[in-house]
Amino acid sequence: MTATTQADRYISFSGIDCDGNAKIVLERVVALVALPEYANCFWDRFLIRLAEADKVGARKADELCLACSNTYYIEELFEAAGDEMGLAALRRLEDECC
Incomplete structure (x- = not known):
């Protein structure tokens, strides 16, 4: 019988899809801030920084760093x-990756 081990960021990030977790959270953020009731100057700047996250030479933070720092x-x-799905995804990101 083999025991299954749960991924633990304090031991190793092996088996944890931090980039995937961040992408899920950020996709939900982008969808929400596209709605007028949630749009504001902060999210406008956030979206600019998110667009820069793909540009390795120009970026200040990658997607994971951007999600974890906000x-x-x-x-x-x-x-x-x-x-609720966004909150659950954010909790997972925080617990496993940030």
Whole structure:
């Protein structure tokens, strides 16, 4: 019988898809801030930084760093929108990767 081991970021990030987790969260952010009721100057700037995240030479932060460094704002957005799936994805990102 083999025991299954749960991925633990404090031991190794092996088996944890941090980039995938960040992408899920960021896709939900982009969808929400496209709605007028959630759009504001902060999210406008966030989207600019997100677009820069793909440009290796020009970027200041990749998608994972951008998501992890803005978890409080993202959580506030998801709560305001009642986005339970977004909140769950954000918790997973925080627990496993940030």
